[in-house]
Amino acid sequence: MxxxxxxxxxxxxxxxxxxxxxxxxxxxxxxxxxxxxxxxxxxxxxxxxxxxxxxxxxxxxxxxxxxxxxxxxxxxxxxxxxxxxxxxxxxxxxxxxxxxxxxxxxxxxxxxxxxxxxxxxxxxxxxxxxxxxxxxxxxxxxxxxxxxxxxxxxxxxxxxxxxxxxxxxxxxxxxxxxxxxxxxxxxxxxxxxxxxxxxxxxxxxxxxxxxxxxxxxxxxxxxxxxxxxxxxxxxxxxxxxxxxxxxxxxxxxxxxxxxxxxxxxxxxxxDVGSWHAVWELSGKDGEGNAARGVAVFENSRNCNVSTDRALVALEGVDDLVVVATQDAVLVSRQKDANGLKRLVAKLKTVAPQVTEDHIRVHRPWGSYQSVDNGDRHQVKRIIVKPGGRLSLQKHHHRAEHWIVVRGTAQVTVNELVKIVHENESIYIPIGAVHRLENPGKIQLELIEVQTGSYFGEDDIIRIEDDYKRS
The missing domain is CATH 3.90.550.10 (Spore Coat Polysaccharide Biosynthesis Protein SpsA; Chain A)
Incomplete structure (x- = not known):
């Protein structure tokens, strides 16, 4: 054998x-x-x-x-x-x-x-x-x-x-x-x-x-x-x-x-080496159009649409690729894979962030997504997997307000350990040692409102971390 x-x-x-x-x-x-x-x-x-x-x-x-x-x-x-x-x-x-x-x-x-x-x-x-x-x-x-x-x-x-x-x-x-x-x-x-x-x-x-x-x-x-x-x-x-x-x-x-x-x-x-290859492998309508997400085609043929949220409507065009994510939109010719390669190379010098990460950022414990920001505030949507928990941490430049919209959160703020349920909230002052975890069996979803003078990820001072990032 x-x-x-x-x-x-x-x-x-x-x-x-x-x-x-x-x-x-x-x-x-x-x-x-x-x-x-x-x-x-x-x-x-x-x-x-x-x-x-x-x-x-x-x-x-x-x-x-x-x-x-x-x-x-x-x-x-x-x-x-x-x-x-x-x-x-x-x-x-x-x-x-x-x-x-x-x-x-x-x-x-x-x-x-x-x-x-x-x-x-x-x-x-x-x-x-x-x-x-x-x-x-x-x-x-x-x-x-x-x-x-x-x-x-x-x-x-x-x-x-x-x-x-x-x-x-x-x-x-x-x-x-x-x-x-x-x-x-x-x-x-x-x-x-x-x-x-x-x-x-x-x-x-x-x-x-x-x-x-x-x-x-x-x-x-x-x-x-x-x-x-x-x-x-x-x-x-x-x-x-x-x-x-x-x-x-x-x-x-x-x-x-x-x-x-x-x-x-x-x-x-x-090898799925281009959007044209994705189109070749996808189901199509009678005019050869493929869609992932919500798309409407009128007088258009052999087009490929991929969209996360926004409805994409195409009229009077042929052989196009349209890919719409929450922070970027690509419009290109179906078969010009080398053109996309050149475009991404240019983006890495002009707007490198859009080639590196999505608005929704994945973490070992779940994900977060920025939904609004200004000079003195930032709002994030945070999702924590069942059993997941963030690092024990503090910030020098921002305070945070957490509002639970789904699931149950266990929150540590200095010496306080508190269960926060749906439609409840908790405040974390600047400098407070804190941690967020999901003790439940369903996904925890919350809205985080940050206020302060600086919101960069390098203002996260990790004290303990299950994923050894401290």
Missing amino acids: SRRIIPLIMCGGAGTRLWPASREVHPKQFLSLFGARSTFQDTLLRVSDADLFERPVIITNNAYRFMVLEQLAEIGLEADVLLEPMRRDSGPAIAAGAAFAEARDKDAIVLALAADHVVSDTPAFLAACREGLAAAEAGHIVTFGVQPERAATEYGYINPGEVISGKVHAVAKFVEKPDPATAASYVEAGYLWNSGNFMFRAAILSDEYRKVDADSVQAVTDAVVKAGTDLGFVKLDEAAFGSAKSISIDYAVMEKTSRAAVVPVACGWS
């Missing part, structure tokens, strides 16, 4: 190609773009069959760690979560996952998957995993080549070579993203899209990587060996990991190794 596969889910990317819905601190892999679940959750469920897969390993970063735990809990799964101290691209990330898996099992077979891809035909995907498993056990580094549905210019391609076994081929050549004419010739010649997902023996991946960059492999291995634990997370050693060269796994290993193999697969795959 073949050994089971360890899924390695790469979950640290920023996903700015789906701005403004996807932002630096809440990227696309955690968004519910195609139903109730995120692509991260769908990816995990896809590899949850215990007959084929082991407990998954997730590699992410400090900013996303609590979102990872929350979304795991929502689908009832557990995982080992590795935290990268900084981004080093897919090469070091996959090498770290391989080193961690090898420490668990010296003969470990690893399936490295991106957390933000869509697969609509899970049985076909699992069949490809089973097809590639024997080749991976035999020492090949197996990639999954998607059978092209069109002459795409946004993907790299793989030229499959001689048959290794069954449907598995050696890789004759990897090629970069082509122009339209070259893409058409690749499809005609039987080339495959490069999905960027891989299966391999952990030891083999490390050996092949070491042939090219032994120092980076040693750095990543040291980062795993010296890793600490924090609230159940595995924190890779910062100094060691930081010395690894930032490079993609394709450039570091796949384009250089003689062990590369490919399994052709048709599984409804997409």
